[in-house]
Amino acid sequence: MPALTSIRTSEGKLEIVNQLLLPHTVEFIEVSTIAEAYDAIKSMKIRGAPAIASLAALAVADYLTQNLQRASGPEWFGSVDAFREHVNVILTYLFTARPTAVNLGAATRRLSRKLQSSIDAGKDPRAIAQDLIAEAKEIDAEDVGRNKEMSKHGGEWLVERVKSQGGSGEGLNVMTVCNTGSLATSGYGTALGLITYLHETGKLQRAFYTQSTPYHQGSRLTAFELQSLNIPSTMLCDSMVGSLFQHHNIHAVAVGADRIARNGDTANKIGTYNAAVLAARHNIPFIVVAPVSTVDLEVADGSGIPIEHRPAIEACLVRGALYPTTLDANGVKQQATVMVTPEGLDGVYNPSFDVTPASLITAIVTEKGVAVKKEGEDVFDLTPIV
Incomplete structure (x- = not known):
């Protein structure tokens, strides 16, 4: 079995394995927008404090890369103040996806500090974007070494x-x-x-x-x-x-x-x-x-x-593969979500x-x-x- 991974980047695409489908189906889904990154973290398609920090950082890098490649660039590239305000809104938004995991906050604060230091160095928005992209990729890359x-x-x-x-x-x-x-x-x-x-x-x-x-x-x-x-x-x-x-x-x-x-x-x-x-x-x-x-x-x-605190319904449901194993037309295990509690519980902790x-x-x-x-x-x- 190949080495497991939660995030992969190739050919300009940022993808995560949908952990809600594991272990029965290994499905990588593309994360191409900040909103999709937020949803992946919030819905726990990706989870684990270091992994969600890496995804948030890489999503920012991917977003900035996409905008750098645009011929004219977005309006918020027009001034340093507009660039700073736009990026800070994104970082704040991503941080709210999972508030307990401090790694996510550490990653967004680190990017915010890099944003400010690049501004203080007198760089223009495009150069600042390049600095943020490099910092975001470093946040992801350094994780494996420190884990070992x-x-x-x-x-x-x-x-x-x-x-x-x-x-x-x-x-x-x-x-x-x-x-x-x-x-x-x-x-x-x-x-x-x-x-x-x-x-x-x-x-x-x-x-x-x-x-x-x-x-x-x-x-x-x-x-x-x-x-x-x-x-x-x-x-x-x-x-x-x-x-x-x-x-x-x-x-x-x-x-x-x-x-x-x-x-x-x-x-x-x-x-x-x-x-x-x-x-x-x-x-x-x-x-x-x-x-x-x-x-x-x-x-x-x-x-x-x-x-x-997660939504109450999550504690009432279990998702898994049908048993005995049932394959669909593509040979993939069929999965289902079932409720294991009575409907309409008035109290779920x-x-x-x-x-x-x-x-x-x-x-x-x-x-x-x-x-x-x-x-x-x-x-x-x-x-x-x-």
């Missing part, structure tokens, strides 16, 4: 921790939540990257992953990625985590993050907090793996992290994320290293890893 760095840091830290407690550092069992692999990033992944690194270095025995309701990103996407990488793995429902910890030797839980507050409180896919509480009860290390761009030093603690307090987190890993709490403290000093 953090995966190595986290994997080696876990191996040494197990050894320090009398273990061999081999035959490790690691559980994860949601999807944090190549489909959630520009490649390799964060928490799933750590698991991949342990597999590649011969230290992993088995990966465990939760279904991750309500969108089943674990059972749909993580399962698909682990299968493609030939990594031994086992799926469990979100409510089975406690049972898993009771009956199996789990060496760590590794999760990603959509935002990390200054004290180490971490927002991640709903169900992460549950897993952290159970991990603490069973003395299992709980590791957060995320890029520096996910750390938001302007937010003191988890109470300041905005939590996105459907947050996308929860916040795990720093006190339940053992280590936070970025591409710059591993942070642990000082003895007797419940919060992190993230200074060395941001």
Whole structure:
């Protein structure tokens, strides 16, 4: 099976894999406008904090490239002030697509800073556009390298921790939540990257992953990625985590993050907090793996992290392939969306994320290293890893 990817650019086209159809259908859809990029992020055709940041940046680059190629150029190319106002409106619009994921905000702010620095340098709109295009492509390109760095840091830290407690550092069992692999990033992944690194270095025995309701990103996407990488793995429902910890030797839980507050409180896919509480009860290390761009030093603690609530209907529906498998005229698996609840429920609680307090987190890993709490403290000093 070819390497999985969430975004591809070729022949002047920007495309994403429609993650709502995975794992049964691999369909790439073109994103040719800013509005289409916004919709792809908002509707979760693409998801994962690093991936949506990359798409937003590349969509801006594609938009500017299209306008540079126009013979006369649009009206907002007519002055620096008009150009700045137009681009800032676009960046603000894209940022509102998914407010919890700090990477999206980091990407739009980075482009805004480049916009201002190019203006301050006295450049004209066309030159400023070229600077923004280069910066946007860099935002996407640097993701794979940093993912491999953090995966190595986290994997080696876990191996040494197990050894320090009398273990061999081999035959490790690691559980994860949601999807944090190549489909959630520009490649390799964060928490799933750590698991991949342990597999590649011969230290992993088995990966465990939760279904991750309500969108089943674990059972749909993580399962698909682990299968493609030939990594031994086992799926469990979100409510089975406690049972898993009771009956199996789990060496760590590794999760990603959509935002990390200054004290180490971490927002991640709903169900992460549950897993952290159970991990603490069973003395299992709980590791957060995320890029520096996910750390938001302007937010003191988890109470300041905005939590996105998805439409209630999403928690009532499940989409998948018909079973037994039914193929259409083109040999593609037929899929359907079904309702698993009574119609007209008057109350549905459907947050996308929860916040795990720093006190339940053992280590936070970025591409710059591993942070642990000082003895007797419940919060992190993230200074060395941001």
